[in-house]
Amino acid sequence: MPFQHKRQTKIYYTYADYASLPEEERCEIIDGVLYMQAAPSRIHQEILMELSRQIANYLAGKPCKVYPAPFCVRLPDGDEKGDEDIKTVVEPDISIVCDQSKLDGRGCIGAPDMIVEITSPSSARKDRLEKFYKYERAGVKEYWIVEPEEKLVSVFVQGDNNRYGRPDIYTEGDEIKVSIFPDLVISLKNIF
Structure with a gap:
């Protein structure tokens, strides 16, 4: 059952609500607001698989792991203790x-x-605004926004102030050096 704030009539959802949904329901919760997700397109899935493949090949035998969607990421805002307290649950593509x-x-x-x-x-809009700020605040070191129609990738890297600077923009045919893995280069040639 969603949490209803005492002073407001707005309903807030939590990870406990998310966990109680049927498995086939695709949704995310950002700051207690529930967002339903449509099934991804074929192009979306092709990009997801190729990026995941390149990253997974690099990470084979290393301690870091790659998880393609659907994969639940709970982003506590502070000292949340239980499932009923966490109000941000996302399913990043990777x-x-x-x-x-x-x-x-x-x-x-x-x-x-x-x-x-x-x-x-x-x-x-959600990827560029709501999620951008949630990821930055949570401490995600590197955030990519891939735009299939424009064939663009915007790469945001956290600086010393724990904020994302201006993005580096890449397009079809470029190679991206992943900042958290200096020897990993992703080729966009097979992505778009």
């Missing part, structure tokens, strides 16, 4: 987690080291 203590049987609790979101017409 999550890379190096700190194994953040993983449990349900997914990741806390910030992955890197997140990739592949936009669709229905998700672009």
